[in-house]
Amino acid sequence: MKKNAFYAQSGGVTSVINASASAVILEAKKSSKIGKVYAGKNGILGALREELIDTSKESKAFIESLKFRPGGVFGSCRYKLKSIEENLKEYERLIEVFKAHNIGYFFYNGGNDSADTALKISQISNKLGYPLQCIAIPKTVDNDLAVTDSCPGFGSVAKYVVTSTIEAALDVESMHESSTKVFILEVMGRHAGWITGASCLAQDSHPGAPHIILLPEVTFNQKKFLNKVKETVQKQGFCVIVASEGIKNSKGKFIAESDSKDAFGHSQLGGVAPRLSDLINTKLNLKNHWAVADYLQRSASHLSSGIDRAHAYEVGKKAVQFALQGLNGVMPIIKRKSSLPYKWEVVAAPLTKIANVEKKLPAGFISKDGMGMTKKARGYFQPLIEGKLPEIKNTQYKAGKMEMVTKKLHAWR
């Protein structure tokens, strides 16, 4: 008997998460076992509120175009379900909605929190006597999921950071004689330094930047940092720094949240780059510029990595195939078969090994002085930023129809 599928996006979006959505919808269409694909409006909140988008109402061209569309087209959310003990009602509500709409497949596109949610839902659905195939689809720019070699979303942000570092470094190189000597680029990755670390690939291009890489895995040492800035400016004439938003001092406090207050007594807002800039001004008196890429880095579809997009598409496709094969409580993950040439495949991994686990940069990736990366790291990162750039004729996007399925239940809450 045909069952419908539910697909939801979770947490911070990436420039390729919609490629996974596109794959789920197109692959499900091929199967006679799956009826419609309903997308949660604003992620799992859409299921709780019974706000289901009927993706079958969208044109094929629109679904195809999702491969190249940034953001989360159906809406994502930051909403973590509590444990079953704490809030059984939430889980019961989900099952009630799934039952009301004949949903037999649950695809949850997110990070390790979402893997945990998918796992819990697969467990509770069995207990409540409403069997559901639960598949988590990996997505995170942070690249911090366990078991998988890399995470869809990461390769593209890495490519953005590498490209931007090279371009800005050429700019600074040309101005340093009489103007800016130091440039700081702040990038994402609060707890793991994957994004920051990937910037090492920019060193293959002239002028060999970044000279300093500041990782959240390495305690920020102000003295060592300032010495290296000074030395680099003396030797090269200029210095380019890529810093993670999550670097911490020896007390374990985020640099971006350290002591300085504004005139009103408010703690200054985040921003590692302006702090480092202030430090360089005060202690070294070197003219510097800084950039904070923020959402630009994770939404830059125009610069997304072809390999990353292929990963994102393939995990979506395989998620449907695994569900049809009867798998449950798994995630399609990327297995690297070789780096040079880059070969990979997508296989199923149990969610129990992925849920709530955070993978940091391996020690072997970080150089001795803690401010650079090793050859091993470069070998890991390089293939992930490769592949064809998207063929976007112009960067204009259209709205979808976003037609809602008629509600059958009482309102939630």
Add this chain to the structure above:
Amino acid sequence: MKKNAFYAQSGGVTSVINASASAVILEAKKSSKIGKVYAGKNGILGALREELIDTSKESKAFIESLKFRPGGVFGSCRYKLKSIEENLKEYERLIEVFKAHNIGYFFYNGGNDSADTALKISQISNKLGYPLQCIAIPKTVDNDLAVTDSCPGFGSVAKYVVTSTIEAALDVESMHESSTKVFILEVMGRHAGWITGASCLAQDSHPGAPHIILLPEVTFNQKKFLNKVKETVQKQGFCVIVASEGIKNSKGKFIAESDSKDAFGHSQLGGVAPRLSDLINTKLNLKNHWAVADYLQRSASHLSSGIDRAHAYEVGKKAVQFALQGLNGVMPIIKRKSSLPYKWEVVAAPLTKIANVEKKLPAGFISKDGMGMTKKARGYFQPLIEGKLPEIKNTQYKAGKMEMVTKKLHAWR
């Protein structure tokens, strides 16, 4: 008799200034009147210090590759020559260097300061009995040169800002239900709002951002601004703001330099975006994110506008042609013949009309409430971001040979 040419880059670089350099070198090569093209190492400082790069030693492939290379490949500088009355010696030194190296053509690639310098040098060279063809080649991301319809460098930064605004807006749209409600992008243009204003083109794409555009030409009104943010979030669910680094309060003070101090009593560093973010936190308590693009926007060759690159190349080529025609004290400028379809040509304009003049956004480009742009503005901006993206296979760049011409004179200073 053959004369050599001197080419120098001046001021802040752009993602297409090297396209102009490429054009000058390749066009000069075609002429039997021009010997070698020497490039100033670090701009005009290279002439003063007699540090001349012999561009004839570079491979043709390298010179061709400059069309797509960000930064200023020969080095630029922030160095303004004083008036002839104040520092005649500097001008005499330049003429001395030009004489020593048989330089008969002076190409100065910069903004309105550089136009002024080129004009002065053309005047003094006549007085000192060493005739020189002085041609200024337009370049500035700020788009603030008089007479020319647009400035090479501007279209590319405009394209970067439009693309980034669209992409970030799709990101925020997908997260706003349970997370970020307001996103602020800070862009360049301290005195003129061309870059900021161009972001209006992003409104043609879903989701119609930016909702608020803050221009340096319009006094920042905190109350009106906060009201519009609040209203937009109420109506749309989220609000995207593009702000110029140069917005000022009613006392004429830069917002980025306003009163707040850090714990050490230092004035906080620039950054309009973090200030606006702080304001939105404090007064509206809305979760927000901000990005400061800084050098990324003006070095993003990977996203440069095809039309802009064509402009940059053509003004370089015409500069050489004008010099060979015997013109002096002129700038090749872009004349728009029609907007739809976009047609343009490059003609000569006297430097006297360009030197030291700053062109601001026309009042007719700014919407009634001062926080948006008019249809007329859109008609102006649209063609400038069009054209083919560069064909960059990978974004790695090589070093040039940068072989220096043997010095003939005593050291400068």
